[in-house]
Amino acid sequence: MSHNILGASYHGWLNNRPALIVLVFSVFALIMIQTALLSRQQTLDELERKTEADLNRYILSVEQKLDRFKDLPKLLSTHSELYAVLPVPENETETLRVNRYLEQVNETIGASDTYLMNAEGLTVAASNWASERPFVGGNFRFRPYFQDAIRGQAGRYFALGTTSLQRGYFFSYPVFDKQQVVGVVVVKIDLNDVEEHWADPLLDILVTDADDVIFISTRPEWMFRTLRPLPPEDQQRVVQSLRYGDSALIPLDIINREPLSSGSQVITLLDQERKHGGEVAEQVRSKQYLLLSKAIPDTGLHASVLASLKPVEQRMITALMLVAFIYVALVLLILVLVARHRIKRERTEFQTREHSALEESEARVRAIIDNTHAGLITLDTKGCIASLNPTAEKLFGFNAQEICGQYFSQLLAEEDRAVCWHHIMAPEERESELMVEASGRRKDHSVFPIELTIGTMNVDSQQQFLVTIHDITERKEYEQQLKNAREDLEFRVQERTADLSRANSKLLEEMALHSRTQNELIQTAKLAVLGQLSAGINHELNQPLTAIRNYADNASAFLQRSKYDVVASNLHEISGLTERMAKIIHPLKEFARKSSGQIEIVSIRAVRDGAMSVMYGRLDKEEVTVVWPQNLDELYVRGDTLRLEQVFVNLLSNALQAMTGQAEKRIEIDASLTQDRVTLTLRDLGPGLEEPGKVFEPFYTTKKAGQGLGLGLSISHRIIESLQGRLSAGNHPDGGAVFTLELPRAQVHAADEALDKTGS
Structure with missing residues (x-):
């Protein structure tokens, strides 16, 4: 009977589902609205009580701090040493003593500054007399605290210091001499502790004056702004008093105020987002705050607290989520109870199917185990x-x-x-x-x-x-076979390695022998050039030697005649001739020495000078004109100076021999630059090359017997290759042979440093 009733109810719920869904959502919306209103009001009341307690605690701390200092000016005004500098200091000793006394008092009481003014408002002594910006000499008669004290009353005032530009609260008291006010004692204290120690990110403290100007705030960007727009006359009055320097006194961007029954307000403020660490971001958003304000007794100041409504919003969201969860849970519970009967019926059917499936699964597992x-x-x-x-x-x-x-x-x-x-x-x-x-x-x-x-x-x-x-019997047999094959392979590798080691040693020996042979051939070629060079030098040395002999004989004759001036002139000529002979012999000595083989930055101009010093005798004798490029000072390559000189000597010698017997003998050298290469071309006016492709082969020569071995160009080609360059040969379209020399270019600044080191 009960089964039939539940089944009928279940089917009736299915038939009326649209109307039931509308009812469920309507009730849910009504509950959520009521929950939001009640939660906001309750949370707002709790926040207001907490905020009021924080405000009272802050006001109490301010009152306690002010009470500590309010009677200090009166106490200081009775000190006898102050009269020594009033109305005007008589000497520096008295002034120094009073300054030190005020400095000591200021350090003892923990005030910001303590100073003494005469009846005209001139500061005659101050605790900060030794600082970079002392108050001594400043006139503050325009300050209300001075005007109150000069009338015989205790004064209080908050403002920015005109000298220190620091915020401070001022206590003043008159100094009497026979019932007459002769000066004013002022104690300045700092009320900024709240900005340093207030750590609640959801609560901001403000202190305002009677004009609602904010001068203490836990938010630096709110400093010297107002809680309400100031009338023009009030704003002008505050600016003229220099109370807050040149601050613009712009009001906070409060776009809405909602008064509460307790006297507090809920305000909507356009505020800048603050990043982590307090840095102000550029994005501006509207935020809601609970604003509570109270007057600080006997100060003329008001303390205000702005509490963020973010906790209220969070509490509302939490309450709404909780109510929604409970409501949904109740709806689901009803659905569960309605569906429970269907689940029980289906469970029995499921257990029957599961038992059959389990038996089938066990049979499959057993078959797998038996056949694995x-x-x-x-x-x-x-x-x-x-x-x-x-x-x-x-x-x-x-x-x-x-x-x-x-x-x-x-x-x-x-x-x-x-x-x-x-x-x-x-x-x-x-x-x-x-x-x-x-x-x-x-x-x-x-x-x-x-x-x-x-x-x-x-x-x-x-x-x-x-x-x-x-x-794993088969695997073990395979592993043993693999091990035997590996051992056999290792034995063969060892034998092959030994053969390769012997072949490598033999190859190294042949390479060393080849290197020595090449160096000897290079030096032999140089000596062959030296042989030709020495013949010319021998011819050139004959004339200076004959002249030296004649000058010496003449000097001996003139010495016997006591003609010392002539003797001295002959000796001077002999000295000049010996110097000339040394210059003739020097290229022979330089060209004969071996190169260091080190790659360095080389100037083409230096190479030209070296090669020409070796060849100038032969070139001059054969009346050969050599035309070099104008931009040699800009050409720097990476190479070896002596080897490059030898290459140019070989090329010039070959060009000289190719033009033997001609009327016009001329050698033209051109240069071109790329980003990483220097290219030099040397052209002569001879008959040209018969086989340009063979000129760099060893012992290839077209000279007559006894004029050369055919090694000069081969050695030059090897030298240029060893310097990472390229030497090629060809014929010019207008006649004559052309040799092209390419070398790695060196950077100009690196070349300058190399030349500086060489010059030093």
Whole structure:
């Protein structure tokens, strides 16, 4: 009967679903609105009580601080030393004593500044007399605290200091001499502690004057702004009093005020977002604050607290989420109760299907275990065999009836039993499953290699072990074959390595021999050039030697005649001739020495000078004109100076010999630059090259017998290649041979440094 009733209710709910959904959402909306209103009012009342307590606590701390200092000016006015500098200081000693006294008092009471003014408002002594901006000499008669004190009353005032530009609260008291006011004592204190110690990010403290100008705030960007727009006359009055310097007194951007019954306000303020660390961001957003204000007694000041309404919004959101959760939970509970009957009916059907599926699954698992190629053995907690599949029976030669209940260790060789037994019987040291290679023991006591894995499993809340066994006889045989092949390969590699080492040593010896042979050929070529050079030098030395002999004979004759002036002139001429001979011999000595072989930055101009010093005799004798480029000072390459000089000497010598017997003998040298290369071309007016492709081959020459070995151009080609350059040969379209020389370019600044070092 109950089953029929529930079924009818369930079907009736399904038929009326649209109307029920509308009702559910209507009730939900009404509950959420009421919850939001009640939660906001309750949270706002709690925030107002907390904010008022914080405001009272702050006002109390300000009153206590003011009470500590309010009677100090009166006490200081009775000190006799002050009269020594009033109305005008008589001497510097008295003034210094009063300044030091005020400095000591100021340090003792912990005030910001303490100073003394005469009846005209001139500061005659101050505690900051030794600072960079002392008050001494300043006139503050325009300050209200001075005007109150000069009338015989105690004064109070808050303003920016005109000298220090620091905010401060001023206490003043008149100094009497025979019932007459002769001066004013002022104590300035700092009320900025709240800005340094207030740590509540949701609560901001403001202190305003009677004009609602903010001069103390936990928000620096609100400083010297107003809580309300000031009338023009009030703003002009505050600016003329210099109370806040040149501040613009702009009002805060309050776009809405909502008065509350308690007298406080909820204001909407356009405020800049503050980043982490207090930095002000550029984005401006409207925020709501609870504003409470109270007067600080006997000061003329007002303290205000702006409490962020973010906690109110968060409380509202929390309450709405809680009510929504409860409402949804109730609706779901009803749905659960309605659907419970259907679930019970379906559960019975599900259990029947599940039991059938479980039996089918067990049958499939058993079929997989029986037909797998790996041996599977289950062990109980004591390490005894509980079951084994047909593959394991074939591997070990046992059937399940005769082996079940016995220890698993009898299926292993004795040397492997300890490891497996320790893994089974020591659960505290068992981190994961055990996987080892071991030796299996068959029923006939034969041994074969196996790969053994022992893992754990839970069966009926009891821990058991599953042993997986693979026969690895074939793998072991393959590994042995692979090992034998590897050993044979290593032996062959060692033999080949020995052969390569011997061949490498022989190659190194041949390379060293080749290098020495090349260097000797280079030096031989240089000496061949020196032979030609020495013939010209010998001819040039004959004339200076003949002249020296004549000058010496003449000097001897004139010396006997006591003509010392003539003797001195002859000796001077002899000295000049010897210097000329030294210059003739110097290129021979420089060209003969061997190069260091180091790559350095080389000036083409220096190479030209060296080569021309070697060749000038032959060129002059043969009346050959050599035209060099004008921009040699800009050409720097990476190379070796002596080797490059030898290359140019070889090229000039070949050009000179090619033009033998001609009427016009001229050698033209051009230069061009790219980003990383310097290209030099040398052209002569000779007959040209018969086979340009063979000129760099060793011992190739077109000269007559006795004029050369054909090694000059070959050696020059090797020198340029060793310097990472390129030397090529060809014929000019207008006649004559052309040799093109390419070399790596060096940077100009690097070349300048190299030349500076050479010059130094």
